Amino acid sequence: MPQLVLDLHHTEADAARSLRADVLSGLTATPKWLPPKWFYDARGSALFEDITRLPEYYPTRAEREILDGAADEIARVTGAETLVELGSGSSEKTRLLLDSLHNHGLLKRFVPLDVSTSALAMAASSIASDYPDVEVHGVVGDFTAHLDAIPAVPNRMIAFLGGTIGNLAPEERTVFLRSVRETLEPGEWLLLGADLVKDPAVLVPAYDDAAGVTAEFNRNVLHVLNRELGADFDVERFEHVARWNAEQERIEMWLRARQAMAVTIAELGLNLSFAEGEEMRTEISSKFRRQGLADELYAAGLALRRFWTDEQGRFAVALAQVTLSTGG
Template identity: 45%
Template sequence: MHHSDQTADDTADNTFSADERAETETPSAEAHAELRRALQRRPRTVPPRWLYDDRGSDLFDQITRLPEYYQTEAERQILADHSTMIAEMTAATTVIELGSGTSDKTRTLLDAFAARGMIERFVPLDVSEATLLDAAAMLGERYPDLDVSPVIGDFNQHLHRLPTGGTRLVAFLGGTIGNFYREERTAFLGALADVLDPGDWVLLGVDLIKPVDRLLSAYNDSAGTTDAFIRNALSVINRELGGNIDVGNFDYVPFWDGREERIDMRLRACEPERARIEALDLDVELESGEELRIEISTKFSQGRLLAELAEVGFADGAFFTDPANDFGIALVRRQP
């Protein structure tokens, strides 16, 4: 069922076995059980995976272009400034990108690796098959000598699908690591350390701590795009799981949690909400004012991030920021 050992040849034509496709495109029994538990706990949560159907991916893409949302451009600037150094320091022959989406910023990185002439393959991993295939086709044209081997998967569950061999650089960009709660983050980084060999590299993008008003406006944009993105999770649940949640009965409420140094994005029920989710065999009753926690976005200092990475066996690299010091990218190596 798992194809982490697929050769480049049998993924280059963008075909995936039916069971692999079924396993990742239809959220697994595990994802259903996780959501059922999350909705029954107090406070109630919705795991972020439910944000990303095709519409959710498109809305997030729109968010990255908003004037208030500085992260994407800041990260792009860092990659433009430092990709050549990253290629030289790592000398990686395989570049893997987790949650690759459109692989947009990755082109800057791949250009530097291609210019250096060592890279042999690029492995984008993403849950959205459509996005992955578009990106793979585009990258195949741009880098005719590169094996582009897409892997459909969820980076929380399918790290074992990553191909082995050569020196690998795993890129996890966009500040996505900030969406994990602390325990989840430790578990994820530990799992990543487990699938990498000593000498492999990780390139990790994080949003840096900054004034709260600036952070809040980035997650509560005037166009209402973030509101639509967060709310979309309920629409996805309704459609995929036979739910009848009244999506309009919720206000989007983002706020700053200073203790945990994170933005917390929630949906608050305006009126009492009684909903049925058939596929989970679950009735959910929310009181007026009760909140669903949908996503967090943790902000980091360089020291905090490098300490967390060292705890699980990543060290010895570099830390890059944009000129305004808004965003950071850590480059660290798996230790023996």
């Protein structure tokens, strides 16, 4: 019989409060900004799945290539009995890790953590059905706030894939990596997917595809605000902008007002004005170099043990181990 447990640490009411706080903070700032997590309602998630299949969008394929070749080594090196995944637990990449750990006779439990109760329940049920001898313990929570809800069981490896680490600002990455260190015991593991610095001619099209799918994904955050907060954004009057910030080595996505306009967010009693050409930042996606990533991990008390890239050197998967004391 499949063994399935779901713990609820993040409710729809929590999400609603978080959305209101983020929108109030971000849209009253200069320049205006919104966190990228609000792209991902059902429509946004479907659009992102479409993005991962675009010819310009290399990260998903590159990461899968790495894991396809490294999964057995990851299992051997870590000896992990518990795989914790931050994000969706149903992807093919996750199953590469589950299969390798299972084939090595190691895998005892799988702990997916996600903010979406419905997505998590579906993913957890699928894994529990396909791996009936593995305990599946789902945690509905936010990886920036609920790592302490991860079960304290032996021999854990946290997988944080897809390059999502790049969506965090440097100070947010510091807090996140330290929270990983505090969650895990000495000797336990973090498996991290990270996009690498490369030619902007490769980077920018991955966030500004010819078919316009990423543009629609970017504008989807305005549909979310209209629906959830009673806003009246004229979505088509905002154009998608993706640019490479060379100084900070990151891609930035913005929405640019095509003309001057006033916007009301009824649920917040907020009246906004946009000048023609004014830009609102909706995402950062930092790109990494090996030494810089190793330094960030070390500062949090995580030692880089393995580092793999795809054949073209576009993307990396890093395996880090919790050390006995923090690196300073």
